[in-house]
Amino acid sequence: MKKVGILSTFGAWDEAYSPINVVRHQLLSLLRYDYKPVLFVLDSFTPDFAIEGVEIRRVLPTLKFEPYHGIIHHRNVPNEFEKDLAKVVPVYEQQFKDIDVLLCHDVIFQDSFLPYNAALHKMVMPTNLRLFHWTHSGPSKRMADLQYPINCLFTIPPQSKLIYMNRYDVTRMAEMYGVYQDSIRVVHNPIDYRLQEGIEALTDQIISHFGCNDADIIAVYPLSSTRMGDGGKQLHKALRVMANLKKLGNKVRYIIPNAHANAAAEKEAIQKMRAIGKEYGLDPRYDIIFTSLIDPQWEHGIPHKVVVELMDYADIFLFPSVSENCPLTLLEAAMGKNLLVLNEDFSPMKDFVGPNALYFKFDSVTTVTSHPQGEDKYYEDVAKIINAELQHNKIYLAHREIRQKFNIDYIFKKQLEPLFFEEQKKEEKKKVEVPKDAAEPKDQDMLDLPSQGGPDVLGEQ
DSSP states (O other), X not given: OOOEEEEOOOSSOOTTSHHHHHHHHHHHHHHHTTOOOEEEEXXXXXXXXXXXXXXXXXXXXXXXXXXXXXXXXXXXXXXXXHHHXXXXXXXXXXXXXXXXXXXXXXXXXXXXXXXXXXXHHHSOOOTTOEEEEEOOSOOOOOOSSOOXXXXXXXXXXXXEEEEESOSTTHHHHHHHHXXXXXXXEEOOXXXXXXXXXXXXXXXXXXXXXXXXXXXXEEEEOOEEGGGOSTTTTOHHHHHHHHHHHHHTTOOEEEXXXXXXXXXXXXXXXXXXXXXXXXXXXXXXXXXXXEGGGTOGGGTTOOOHHHHHHHHHHOSEEEEOOSOOSSOHHHHHHHHTTXXXXXXXXXXXXXXXXXXXXXXXXXXXSSOOOOOTTOHHHHHHHHHHHHHHHHHTOHHHHHHHHHHHHSSHHHIIXXXXXXXXXXXXXXXXXXXXXXXXXXXXXXXXXXXXXXXXXXXXXXXXX
């Protein structure tokens, strides 16, 4: 496992400063994937911050930033520059000995940090060390007639790559630093629902364990396990809609926060619902998530705060219930900006959001609907209408894009971690030389690779 460090000029942990949050996400990502990160900060860093598993090294000499602020414009290098530089270089050379990858935040970008920047250019760099430089603002126009040490603000140190947070300004960034675009990598800033302040651990557990961030359509249906069937919430009909949405090519997750599930009859009813969902085409291990099966402590129900968080996270609310008075779950789903799919056969449903929902005939205590073309065709059409509504909804499409491609797992595995191994892959490629006349491998020479199994699944029976 590579040793990863994060180089900052932080003197405190102030989350009002945007780069702090980017660093926090990187630290959490590294810990999530079993790295043991090191955070380098100023020796004056206030000791009111800790993330379990992160080593904090308060070792960088605290220098005055003000003398260097605006140096790009007035070009007057402070008299204390060489003394400041001499303080930083030996610290770098000592502290980076055990580091393989160093993620540097604004160190070579902001003029206020010039001594810390120049020290990266001047130090004796360990041969194994690779540096990646985040610039948290847009590029500047490259200056002419650059002289040392101001030129450090427009060049990158040895063994370094630049990191930019969008693809559109890569050319301007390359021009600023006088490098080819091959010296720049794009790593987006992550945003993850699970990392919002105050999110419950159970909400994180459900989203993480069942891979909900990868899904295209997420629905949540809070209910009592005693009223799931024909005379109540008609969960089987909602499952049928979800199954048809899946058949249209969507990856789905149906989260069912179910209470009152401790008795034998209710446990049996849950298994029947899972079997019905499976018959329709849903995977009962991943696509259907009964919260009572996560842990026995949740058989009586999960905290209401978790239910609300899941409703906020979801995309659609399927509500084929046969009868309601003033359902809070419907109101909460509307507050969470879910697409509402309601039971047209129960007229009071229209009293809450009026025309601002999709209505379909699911039967009710007052009305029984027939389907002349058959129920299979009816539910296929229901799913197609819901899917069409979603595909033209910019709020849903943007939410899905961010959920799937900007969460910390995606950013880390697809964009950040691959950087750690770029040079290693190049070296391995150089070592592999296949003679042109090499014989084709025989069948007995081929490896019989085992298939990969999925993870253990909460609630699997």
